[in-house]
Structures are given as C-alpha cells and as structure tokens.
Amino acid sequence: MNAQEIKQLDQAHVAGTYGRYDAVLVSGSGARVTDAEGKVYIDFTAGIGVNSLGFCEPGWVGAVTEQAARLQHVSNLFYTEPGVHAAKKLLALTGMQKVFFANSGAEANEGAIKAARKYSYDKYGEGRSRIITLTDSFHGRTIATVTATGQDKFHRYFGPFVQDFVYVAAGSTEDLLAKIDEKTCAILLEFVQGEGGVNNLAPAFVEAVAQQCAQKDILLVADEVQTGVGRTGRFMAYEHYGVKPDIATVAKGLGGGVPIGGVLFGEKTAAVLGAGDHGSTFGGNPLVCAAADYVLSQMTPPFLADVEKKGAYFREKLTAMPGVADVSGLGLMIGIRLKEKTNKEVVDACLAEGLLVLTAGKKVRLLPPLNITQEEIDAGLAILSAVIG
Numbered sequence: 001m002n003a004q005e006i007k008q009l010d011q012a013h014v015a016g017t018y019g020r021y022d023a024v025l026v027s028g029s030g031a032r033v034t035d036a037e038g039k040v041y042i043d044f045t046a047g048i049g050v051n052s053l054g055f056c057e058p059g060w061v062g063a064v065t066e067q068a069a070r071l072q073h074v075s076n077l078f079y080t081e082p083g084v085h086a087a088k089k090l091l092a093l094t095g096m097q098k099v100f101f102a103n104s105g106a107e108a109n110e111g112a113i114k115a116a117r118k119y120s121y122d123k124y125g126e127g128r129s130r131i132i133t134l135t136d137s138f139h140g141r142t143i144a145t146v147t148a149t150g151q152d153k154f155h156r157y158f159g160p161f162v163q164d165f166v167y168v169a170a171g172s173t174e175d176l177l178a179k180i181d182e183k184t185c186a187i188l189l190e191f192v193q194g195e196g197g198v199n200n201l202a203p204a205f206v207e208a209v210a211q212q213c214a215q216k217d218i219l220l221v222a223d224e225v226q227t228g229v230g231r232t233g234r235f236m237a238y239e240h241y242g243v244k245p246d247i248a249t250v251a252k253g254l255g256g257g258v259p260i261g262g263v264l265f266g267e268k269t270a271a272v273l274g275a276g277d278h279g280s281t282f283g284g285n286p287l288v289c290a291a292a293d294y295v296l297s298q299m300t301p302p303f304l305a306d307v308e309k310k311g312a313y314f315r316e317k318l319t320a321m322p323g324v325a326d327v328s329g330l331g332l333m334i335g336i337r338l339k340e341k342t343n344k345e346v347v348d349a350c351l352a353e354g355l356l357v358l359t360a361g362k363k364v365r366l367l368p369p370l371n372i373t374q375e376e377i378d379a380g381l382a383i384l385s386a387v388i389g
C-alpha cells in the first residue's frame with residue numbers, strides 16, 4: 001500500500017480521535033525514522049516519551065523477540081520470571097517496596113487512586129477520599145484520570161465525573177493550604193507537568209506539599225508517567241526535588257515501545273492492595289516485562305548522567321536561538337516557549353524539513369530518545385534552528 005492509500009483507509013476505518021501528522025512511518029533505527037515515501041526524519045519525540053532507547057535498539061529487539069518466541073503471555077494467576085526481574089530492578093532504582101504492573105499511564109494512575117483511597121479507608125474509615133490535583137495537570141483519559149486532570153478542555157462532554165477531586169493552582173501554596181481539609185487523602189502531581197506545557201513545579205511549592213503530606217498523613221502520589229524512567233536525567237523526577245512519594249506511577253518509557261505501566265508503592269502503601277483488590281489481564285505479562293527489564297538494565301548512573309548532559313546541551317543551543325523566549329523542563333524533557341512563531345507553525349515546518357517535534361500547551365516540546373547520539377542531536381537542532389530562527 002502506498003502512503004495515500006494508508007491515510008485514506010485510516011480515515012475511513014479508525015476512530016478520528018487523533019489529529020495525525022501528515023506522515024506514514026514505516027521503519028526506524030536509533031533516532032531516525034523513515035516514512036512510506038522513503039523520507040527520513042530525525043525523531044525528537046520518541047513516540048511521546050515511549051521509545052526511551054530509540055527505534056529498534058538491538059538489545060531491546062533481542063529481549064522482546066526472545067521472550068515472544070518462548071512465552072508471550074500467561075494470566076496473572078501464574079508466576080513468571082520476566083516480571084520478577086523488571087520489578088526487582090524498578091524497586092532497586094527507586095527505593096520503593098512493591099510494584100503493580102498495568103498497561104498504560106492512565107491505568108497506572110487509576111491503580112494509584114484506588115490504592116490511595118484504600119489506604120485512607122483502612123486507616124480512617126469511610127469519607128476521607130478527597131484527592132487534590134493541580135491545574136494544568138494531565139493524568140489520563142479514563143473517567144477517573146480525566147477527572148483528576150486539572151484542565152477544563154478535557155472535561156467537556158464526559159460528565160458526570162468521579163467525586164471528590166479538588167484542583168489546586170499549580171505552584172500556589174496559599175491555594176494548597178486553603179483546599180486541604182480533613183477529607184483529603186492524597187495529593188497527585190507531576191513534578192514537571194508534561195501535556196500541560198512542560199511546567200516545572202516550584203521547589204518551594206513541592207516542599208509545602210511534602211510538609212503537608214507528612215504532617216497530615218496525606219499520601220504524596222507522583223505521576224511519573226512522562227517524567228520517570230530516566231527522562232529528566234534522574235531515574236525519577238522526584239529525585240530533583242529531594243522528596244519521596246508514597247506512591248509513584250510510571251509508564252511511557254518503561255517498556256521502550258511496548259505497553260506497560262507500573263504503580264510503585266512505598267513503605268506506607270506497600271501492603272494496601274491485597275488479593276482481589278485490583279488486577280489487569282494484560283498487566284505485566286512476560287513479553288512487556290522482558291522489554292521493561294531490558295530498558296531498566298540500561299539505566300545505569302553513567303547513562304542517566306549522559307541524559308542530563310545532553311539535556312544541558314539542548315538547553316544551551318536552544319536558548320541561543322533568537323526566536324526562543326525560554327526553555328523549561330528537566331533533562332531530555334524540554335519545553336520551548338517561542339517569541340513569535342506558533343508551535344503549530346514550527347511543528348509543520350520541522351516535519352517538512354525532516355524533524356519530528358511535539359507541542360505542549362503553547363510550547364514546542366522535545367522528548368528525544370534517551371540514547372540519542374550527538375550527531376542526531378546536532379542534525380535535529382540544525383533543522384530546529386533554521387525553522388525557529
């Protein structure tokens with residue numbers, strides 16, 4: 001099939017929930033991807049932070065294909081080996097105590113919300129179920145996680161919503177203190193808000209949140225779906241802030257391209273969910289866990305230091321571009337606020353020139369593969385510089 005035929009069939013048969021880029025991608029290697037017409041693009045998107053090791057990294061391909069040839073899936077009623085390895089590595093990298101494997105970020109957050117409410121129920125009884133989230137947050141598309149998402153544009157059409165979610169203005173300690181009450185059981189936040197515009201939370205605000213949580217036995221729940229698994233140059237973004245959440249969720253980059261998420265439980269919450277409290281047919285099957293295990297095996301201190309170094313290089317080059325107002329984010333999670341051009345103009349022009357970039361709010365967002373090479377970075381930045389000016 002040629003590109004035109006594929007696009008037409010997609011439009012005719014697939015629900016139109018995505019505003020797709022005008023490209024049919026067929027193969028990739030490293031941070032380069034080729035479309036159906038043979039055009040090659042530098043990829044600064046990593047499938048929205050998913051392909052942490054780029055396209056078809058040989059070790060990852062080996063791990064996935066080997067597992068697919070041995071045992072792709074059994075139900076969670078049985079023990080299997082890949083999940084044990086992935087879990088052990090995740091806990092060693094985070095210092096958390098237990099993990100529940102899910103299939104996506106939204107599903108991981110659903111698990112976190114359920115666990116937070118059960119923690120409170122077990123300890124304080126019914127009624128202490130309120131969850132604080134932040135304005136401009138994004139936590140997913142399921143009905144509970146879209147409720148948790150503090151952006152009105154996601155709330156049209158889909159009500160009634162899940163009860164007992166309260167939004168605090170991101171960064172406002174005053175609003176936080178006004179909205180915490182005796183019914184609050186958890187505060188759910190992204191340390192760098194991704195979809196909301198690559199907004200870094202202010203350290204003083206995070207400190208106030210952590211203090212309130214510790215004082216009032218409110219659970220601090222970190223949504224690390226986009227920021228986790230090395231994206232920010234530390235394994236988890238909370239490490240930049242010197243706080244330790246009670247629950248943390250990961251997904252996107254964990255499997256390097258296969259659907260896997262995780263809910264990580266700390267000391268307080270490790271025993272909250274017992275047999276029958278939660279589950280998922282596909283969650284943590286051998287195939288996705290083999291992929292995650294391989295991705296996690298790459299997350300060594302030198303690898304993470306390299307992510308930080310590359311992030312600093314991007315920032316230096318981007319801030320020197322005359323058309324850039326400022327650069328936000330951490331590590332290889334990068335938000336670019338433009339002076340004059342719109343982000344849509346930049347995305348379209350980059351696509352035409354052979355570079356894939358994303359948007360977030362009004363910004364251009366970059367989430368390149370974590371192992372992107374210097375040559376790939378420079379090739380992409382040259383296009384970006386010519387487009388942004």
Ligand SMILES: Cc1ncc(COP(=O)(O)O)c(C=O)c1O
Pocket residue numbers: 104105106107109138139140141190194195223224225226227251252
């Ligand atoms: C911070 C955050 N949480 C949750 C989600 C939802 O993840 P998924 O699309 O895998 O359900 C996303 C997706 O963009 C995200 O960025």
